Amino acid sequence: MNEAIPPKSAAAETKACCAAVYGSDVMPLLLGGSYHPGGLALTRRLAEQLRLCRGDRVLDVATGRGTSALLLAGEYHADVTGVDLSPANIALASDAARTTGLVDQTRFLLGDADRLPVENAGFDAVMCECAFCTFPSKPTAAAELARVLRPGGLLGIADVTAEPTALPPELSGLSGWIACLGGARPLPEYTDLLTAAGLTVTHTERHDASITAMLDQVEARLALVRMTARDQAEALGVDFDRAPAVLAAARTAIGDGVLGYALLTARKPE
Template sequence: MNTEHTFDATEVKACCALAYQSDAARLLLGDSFHPGGIQLTEYLGSLLRLEQGHRVLDVASGQGASAIALARRFGCQVLGIEYGAEAVRQASRAAVAENLAHLVTFQQGDAEHLPVPDNSFDALICECAFCTFPNKTLAALEFQRVLKPTGQLGLNDLTCTGAVPEDLQDLLAWIACIADAQPVESYIRYLEKGGLNITRIENHDSALHDMVEQIQGKLLGTELLLRLRKVELPASFDIEQAKRLARAAKAAIQSNTFGYVTLLARKEY
């Protein structure tokens, strides 16, 4: 999978935004909607050598957990750009609640048309989202445009090699956002085509494995609470299907069909 898809881009973006704003997503994924959680986000910040005074752009910032964590840990100024309006509202409230609104702000926007000036950020992060962008080449060009000269990109994302197992096809419908996950070599080509030079590649498949195990644990806990009538789930959420898909996803990770990677890149003039 190394070509851009031709499906309706607006529909895909809206689907992803709604999926990650849902109660079901928060139930299964917690506050940080990506493998490795805040720990991997802070590690990414360390690799980027973030510090007080740096301006950081968090593309596809979701409900703000990563942006808030980076501002708290490194004292940097962070702007989160997120497609979903409700996620922006939730993230803004979270920044206020954490007393970090002076460092962290959020704005609705599209990764393929970032609403920020050229050459304005020391670093840009994008976590578990690049694989969801319909036009990855355009997104990479936007990353390069908004970074300052010698500014750095830190990207964590899902990779997929080979054919997706048949029993996971429903997973791609359930969370359509992962349907265009690609081999790491494809991501490298997109970024290089966008004018960014790759400086570091790390494998973090274990973070993806741990995330699936955590989801399985949460599903078992949720099933118990359902039996005790302590929780209600959305009518559209099928817990038995979710359990089957989690088992299939774990098997696909163990067979190296799915993985998770960290990429660092630099804008050079």
């Protein structure tokens, strides 16, 4: 599969946009504590597929405010490193680790999925939730995820899936990047990307209903955000007047099978 790599300036713009959006205080108002469909229930499902054990070294790529990383450390007793593009998220995740008493099991690093700031083959498992679709160069990111896994280690991805050419116009453009849609691909393309990086895909499963549930949550919270953080939200590209049409288009796309959410795991060969 040939994936076009965006020009360097476009890739940098996309990364800066993602860091600004997901480091903003508006996101927890819209999405709650977990910035991905399925919430912590789906994080636990992913952890089960990764067969996490006490003491496993886990890398959480695009960790956000550390919600999933802290869950893995607290419930599965893993040793977790979180990496994120946003300095604000790294600071908040580190504070949360201290507050929850998990500072010895977690650390949070500022970093880019294209150049993860960790050693080769240093992790038993790598997890990436609702972020792989936003990476401008997915082949580069896939190669990095494979690089940091030990032989026999497992990668778990939960992400938006989409048929890009069939998405309605309401979900395209910059607003699509913010909604994790602009770079989303069909599930078979994700498996091809991981295979090309030298990994063996071992399991896939659909969770399309989790996107519908998140849309319902966003719709319910929009009025609150409009009252309490309108200027911040609009600065990030939220158009409150267009929001109902965008949400309706997303629901239609889910019903048509154009938009969805999936979980997949892959193993690095011994």
